[in-house]
Amino acid sequence: MAVRSKKDSLSGFWGRAVAGCSLIFSFLFLFIIAGRNVMTIADDFRKEMSIQVYFDRAISPEEIAQAQLVIRNMEGISEVKFISSEDALKFMQMEFGSSLFSELQTNPLPPSFEIKLDRDHQALKQVRKTADSLRAIPNVTEVDYAGELLGKVERLRELVIYVGLVFLGLISLAATAVVSNAAQILYFREKEKIEVMRMLGATDFYMARPLIIKGTLIGVISALIAILISLAIYLALGNEFMRIEFVPVEIILAVMGWAGLWGAYGGYSGYARGRKQRISG
Amino acid sequence: MIQVRGISFSFKKGRPIFAGLNLEASPGEFLVLTGHSGSGKTTLLRLLQMEIFPEEGEVNVAGHSSKNINSKKLVSLRRSIGVIFQDFRLINSMTTSENVALTLKVTGVSQKWLAERVLRTMGEIGIANLAHFYPEELSGGEKQKVAIARAIIGKPLLLLADEPTGSLDPEASRGIIGLLRKINIGGTTVLLASHSVSLFEGDRYRILKINNGLLAAHRDNGG
Numbered sequence: 381m382a383v384r385s386k387k388d389s390l391s392g393f394w395g396r397a398v399a400g401c402s403l404i405f406s407f408l409f410l411f412i413i414a415g416r417n418v419m420t421i422a423d424d425f426r427k428e429m430s431i432q433v434y435f436d437r438a439i440s441p442e443e444i445a446q447a448q449l450v451i452r453n454m455e456g457i458s459e460v461k462f463i464s465s466e467d468a469l470k471f472m473q474m475e476f477g478s479s480l481f482s483e484l485q486t487n488p489l490p491p492s493f494e495i496k497l498d499r500d501h502q503a504l505k506q507v508r509k510t511a512d513s514l515r516a517i518p519n520v521t522e523v524d525y526a527g528e529l530l531g532k533v534e535r536l537r538e539l540v541i542y543v544g545l546v547f548l549g550l551i552s553l554a555a556t557a558v559v560s561n562a563a564q565i566l567y568f569r570e571k572e573k574i575e576v577m578r579m580l581g582a583t584d585f586y587m588a589r590p591l592i593i594k595g596t597l598i599g600v601i602s603a604l605i606a607i608l609i610s611l612a613i614y615l616a617l618g619n620e621f622m623r624i625e626f627v628p629v630e631i632i633l634a635v636m637g638w639a640g641l642w643g644a645y646g647g648y649s650g651y652a653r654g655r656k657q658r659i660s661g
Numbered sequence: 662m663i664q665v666r667g668i669s670f671s672f673k674k675g676r677p678i679f680a681g682l683n684l685e686a687s688p689g690e691f692l693v694l695t696g697h698s699g700s701g702k703t704t705l706l707r708l709l710q711m712e713i714f715p716e717e718g719e720v721n722v723a724g725h726s727s728k729n730i731n732s733k734k735l736v737s738l739r740r741s742i743g744v745i746f747q748d749f750r751l752i753n754s755m756t757t758s759e760n761v762a763l764t765l766k767v768t769g770v771s772q773k774w775l776a777e778r779v780l781r782t783m784g785e786i787g788i789a790n791l792a793h794f795y796p797e798e799l800s801g802g803e804k805q806k807v808a809i810a811r812a813i814i815g816k817p818l819l820l821l822a823d824e825p826t827g828s829l830d831p832e833a834s835r836g837i838i839g840l841l842r843k844i845n846i847g848g849t850t851v852l853l854a855s856h857s858v859s860l861f862e863g864d865r866y867r868i869l870k871i872n873n874g875l876l877a878a879h880r881d882n883g884g
Contacts, residue, residue: 573752579710580815581740582767584732 394594397562398602401555405606405639406613408551412627412635413614415540422537426502429530433493433514434522437465444491447517451493454513456501461494468492490521504530555639556646559598563591563650571654588651595647599639607632662688662819662850663709668718670701670708678704679874681718686852688818691845693861694854696871702854705871706821709852710742711735723818740768743812743849747824749804751796757807758783758792764815782814783807786840802833806840813844820844822853826860834860 435444451460468489497510507530511523567574574587614626665684671677678701686692694702707713708720711727720727725738751760762779783789788806796804805825812820822841826834838860845851858868869876
């Protein structure tokens with residue numbers, strides 16, 4: 381009876397450790413989902429972003445062809461689309477209504493190129509460099525791109541990465557602390573048994589092994605529960621609301637492996653802390 | 662088997678327990694260590710197990726010296742020593758046979774040999790019928806027999822017993838001493854700490870008394 385009650389109390393004890401770690405890992409997965417969402421939005425913005433290069437209205441067709449050749453040969457250019465003055469006016473009329481432009485004697489809109497950059501040249505620094513090169517082309521009057529907005533998107537991207545790393549560090553520490561404390565408490569609960577085993581000639585690894593195994597299991601099971609919690613929240617929010625899919629399998633497996641390793645480390649550190657207190661105590 | 666040469670030891674901020682203590686024990690001897698409460702009997706046993714170390718001098722047990730022992734050798738030393746305590750130190754969540762088996766389990770003996778050796782050892786001690794009981798279901802004398810079985814199953818060279826009869830009635834105490842004597846006759850060196858020597862009269866024991874941190878012959882029955 382006493383043995384059963386001790387087992388019950390221990391299972392409740394490990395249950396609380398699993399619950400604590402599951403909660404911690406749920407935050408991590410929700411952060412991964414939110415972070416990936418932000419990154420995807422930022423990537424989409426970068427992908428859609430274009431540079432407008434405006435020319436002097438007096439530019440000749442030969443000079444336009446020459447400029448187009450120069451632009452196409454520039455590094456990092458993926459797409460070049462010419463918009464003549466006439467096309468620009470037609471677009472404006474479609475956008476704002478033809479009556480607005482009916483009084484005009486001449487077309488005031490300059491010819492331009494709409495330029496898109498390849499994936500490796502979409503960062504703000506490279507966009508600025510490309511814009512400077514474009515400004516140096518003869519007859520170019522203005523180079524326009526959403527630099528300020530791109531800067532904000534880039535800062536947001538960096539913020540997500542930095543916060544993610546700090547968050548990952550904090551999660552690791554919190555999960556290790558939970559497992560380590562659980563293992564240390566178990567060490568003291570099992571202190572007599574461990575002391576007897578030490579007296580009988582057990583190695584440190586033999587004595588720490590059950591705590592390492594339990595720590596690993598806590599890590600892996602908690603990560604699995606956290607996945608289910610995150611999936612439930614993700615589905616409850618509605619898939620169509622989100623722009624991206626759920627956490628990919630590779631990341632789930634990586635987090636589970638990482639959680640298992642930290643759990644094992646937590647188990648061993650709990651044993652080591654308990655042993656240290658035994659020696660100094 | 663045991664060589665203790667000029668050891669000094671004191672606990673932190675406490676008075677010295679030993680100052681230049683010497684002790685020699687040959688293989689197969691049965692030594693009884695006596696002295697008043699707090700004289701250092703348990704401390705000496707802990708020094709022999711190398712659970713604690715002397716500040717000066719050297720403890721040498723079964724070829725292991727306190728001066729150069731490392732964690733690997735310490736494990737090897739503990740596997741060659743059997744230890745018995747007054748409070749038995751049995752694990753209450755395990756049956757008696759599991760308690761006895763633990764000595765071999767920690768050394769990695771295969772499951773195949775384990776059951777056979779546990780039953781044989783428990784049979785030798787006369788507690789084979791208690792194999793499936795939990796320690797809480799046993800009397801003091803029975804618990805001590807289980808502790809003895811656990812201490813000797815690994816065939817130790819040295820058996821250290823700290824007040825093994827301290828919490829037992831006279832009849833159970835005589836039974837335990839008889840059992841330890843039988844183990845000693847089998848070749849195991851026994852070092853037993855006891856505050857009372859009345860149980861050892863008329864037998865072949867070397868009795869040593871700790872007095873003011875030094876050992877002196879109390880009585881030598883066997884010659």
